[in-house]
Amino acid sequence: MPIFNQSIRRKIVGIALGLIVLMLVTSILSMVMSSQVGVLLDELTNRYIPAYSHLARANIRSLERALALRQMVMTKMESSSDEEAYAARLRDFEALDRKFEEEAETARKLINAIIDDTRTYSDNAALARLDVRIESAVNELRRSLDEGNAKLLKQIEAKDMVQARATLEQLDTLRDQFNRKIDAIRADMLTQVFFSTSQVISRQYQAIIVSGAVTLLAAVVGFAFALLVSSGITRPVRLLLAGTREVEAGRFDKTITVSTQDEIGELAAAFNRMTEQLRHNERVRETFGRYIDPKVVQGLIDRPEVAIDGERRLMTIMFCDMSGFTSMSEGMTPRGLVKVMNHYFTVMSAPVRNNRGIIDKYIGDAIMSYWGPPFIEENEQTLLAGIAAIEMADQVPALQRQLPDLLGIRAMPAPCDLRIGIATGEVLTGSIGSELMMSFTVMGDAVNLASRLEAVNKVYGTRILIAQATAEAIGSRLELREIDRLAVAGQIAPQAIFEVMARAGALTDAQASLRTHYAEALAAYRARRFDAARAAFNAALEAVPGDGPSRTLLGRIAQFEASPPGEGWDGAWRLDSK
Template sequence: MGLSRRLRTDRGVANGQIARVPAAKSGVMSSLDPPFSVCPALMPLFNQSIRRKIVGIALGLIVLMLVTSILSMVMSSQVGVLLGELSNRYIPAYSHLARANIRSLERALALRRMVMTRMGSPSDEEAYAARLRDFEALDRKFEEEAETARKLINAIIDDPSTYSDNAALARLDVRIEGAVTELRRNLDDGNAKLLKQIEAKDMAEARGTLEQLDALRDAFNQRIDAIRADMLTQVFFSTSQVISRQRQAIIISGIVTVLAAVVGFAFALLVSSGITRPVRLLLAGTREVEAGHFDKTITVSTKDEIGELAAAFNRMIEQLRQNERIRETFGRYIDPKVVQGLIDRPEVAIDGQRRVMTIMFSDMSGFTSMSEGMTPRGLVKVMNHYFTVMSAPIRTHRGVIDKYIGDAIMAYWGPPFIEEDEPALLACFAAIDMADQVPALQKQLPDLLGIRAMPAPCDLRIGIATGEVLTGSIGSELMMSFTVMGDAVNLASRLEAVNKTYGTRILISQATAEAIGTACELREIDRLTVAGQSVPQAIFEVMSKAHGLSVPQETLRARYAEGLAAYRARRFDEARAAFNAALEAVPGDGPSRTLLARIAQFEASPPDEGWDGAWRLEQK
């Protein structure tokens, strides 16, 4: 029962020691809280280079590992000291007390043997002397064991590095000293008396004295047993201290290890987030730039290499924003496709290339008479609106507006801006859409000027030609213009002017008509030799997109084709009848009226015998 109570007491002490660990843990946590709670303290860290950050993380983790290792070593050394005291002092002291008890029993047995040898008859002096020597040797051993136990107990008391119940140990020392001294005093008197009685052969008295010595020995043994029991309590107490310290060392080492891991992870997380966050912002900014958005910049929060990269990125964004503003600004003076093409392929502008392109010239009829009655401000207002309305179809059909010439528009279609098989078709589609805007434009211009009606009617004339041209930058060293030059350009300009002769809106060259095929409804108007050319070619009117003709227009085209064939064969009567039939289908048809006028001229002055049916236009 006493042992079980001692064990419960020891566990209670151990638990008491362990119960103080959380307080130590909270102390460590509170010492680590301030660096994390005070953000300005970490700012110098984030302003370091990436290399220093990584080296700092490594050094911090190494320091935490060293602290953990040193703390574990200190705790382990303390446990080792306690274990050394337990194994080198407590347990040996208890063992010496136990052996002192045994030596006292052996001493009593040696005394009896000595008495029995002396009482024998005849008396054996040599045997008696041997038993006496054994008795005296055991007497010395008894004292040595008791003295050794006392020295070990005093060593425990004198050692300040270990925790022990010094008061209880001091009482044990006093009790051992008192028990041994009292036993020594009583036994010395009793032994001397017993030896005299044995020498006097007084056996009756010797037996009584021997019984008294046995009683003294029993009393001593009882006291030694009590001292051993108390010493065993101290041994258990020391054992509980070792177990408690060992548990405490394990718990504290675990807590410090966990804290080191948490602090290291938090430290690494903070530093890594300081690296990865700007990288993610750079990635997001790059994607914005890739999408063409130049209005967002990156906040520079560090002064490391990534911060410098972010600052450089912001400078690049600003430069791109300025370039975009320049591009948008020049896009109002130079077609954006040309700007982009020159940026992507600057060698095209420098070297020049020959390409097959489709050229368009568009002009406003009646502009001269209309402008005479307008103020400059009103005229600019009308022209800006006119160019806006007419430029939209060109841009929609991927044409490049080369320039505005007075009230005329020059545009072209072709590589590298579009595919090679598309220019003629897109140009004709744009021309049709431009012609469709004329009725609405005629209604908008009076409202735009604030007048009831325009001073002169306005209409649209478009000439389109396809052929090989030279593309490149043309001009002087002071100013260049990316444009196209060649016979197709001249032909398109002449065809635009020829519309006045035939009373048409859209005339195209033979090469353009062949490139279109059946995508548009065409009508051959005439074979014409324009100024600057010697070879006549057929010219065509673009009437509508495919399948867009009305019944009267179909009749007009059929009758006109009959009349044109008769006209070229000099069957002027048949031609006149066909052209009149065409006028009945669509009254006011310009080409029919023009050719009827020519027939009248030829009747008065017939053409030469070698006439090929072509009309030569002498004026530009």
């Protein structure tokens, strides 16, 4: 079709012009129908309703006229007749008489104007009958009143009050008959007002329906037209996108059929030339020399200078190791060991990734991971690391059951468990390695401390140990227990180390009792009150039999009783080996 051979700009402009034309048609039709409704409203407000009002006022003028006549008679009937007052009453009577005729005549003129207006639909026959009835009623009343009024005036002049009263009663009767006729005419006129009102409402409703139908039709036609034109644009774009994805996947044999002569057609031709050139180039030998976390890849893409220059950041480091790995590996075949390690890494890596951590590397049976900017906010890292450690420890019972089934044996050659060390501190982040092989990693004292704390679990019989800075950042968001003040190998100043026991509020009664007795024992131990410390540690063991830290410190108390610490002992323990 010729329309698809136009440029994209012309296609878009064509769609816009088509929609503008449809909008103008809809607007013009709406204005025409609104003007018709306006004419009907104008007739209703300026003719029907005023005509009805004039008829009502004619009725009122008739009553006022009768009242003026009575006042005039009463003035004449007074013993001391005042001619000036009588003349004034007569003038009022004659003025009301004229007003009465004017109201009736005005109502007739408005009715005739409705009949003569060909722009609106009305019941002209009914209106003509109303006009005739008004004219007949007024003329009849006029004739009767003229005769009666003349007769009444003569009787009043002659002071014949008896006959004047009889004539006045006849005039009241004529007036009542006229009022009943006017009331009937007003009722019929009100029917015509209601009819005109219904016409206005009907036309307005019709205008709304027609406008809505035309708007819907315009929308459907516009959408169909836009869809027709846009399909000619989007179809080659989709083909181009599919070809781009093929190139992105490393397949360069994808070509795109050029079906248009617009800018997209030129782009498709350029794409075909590009893929043809890529097919003649050498294939990519190697995309990456190692696998790294996707978040690290994205971070390096967003800020490549970080990989080159490096940055110092506050991060939380975790080391996780499988206890008993050496003895376990000695009794396995290489294939069985690979299956066990792959399953172990899969299970233990999930909590790290689920809690937005970065797995840095696998070292033998150990996992090194870290949390911190720019991957997460600085105030979240310690809590996420602690939660990940808890979830990893929760996987141990299931892992212990799964490994024998995985190997097809009844029991593992050696029991397996988990040791985790976590430390927080300022580290250097950047790419470390050679020209042939690079690794984006973290280095610093916090890394060394986390590695040492992972190993210290063997000393205290614990699973998860964290450094003092990590514990302070976590606060009360996890259940922690201070274990000892420790200076690991390579450190001079000791610091408190803590065990992560559970999520906040998830301690059992036994664990809560253990933590309380252990804190009392630790305070007594540091104050050299070893008898009190021994009793409190034993109470802790009664709460949780086999508690590793309690047994470890009871062993130290036995050593100190045999060889008491020096005067400068600060209650800290120093490890000389890694």
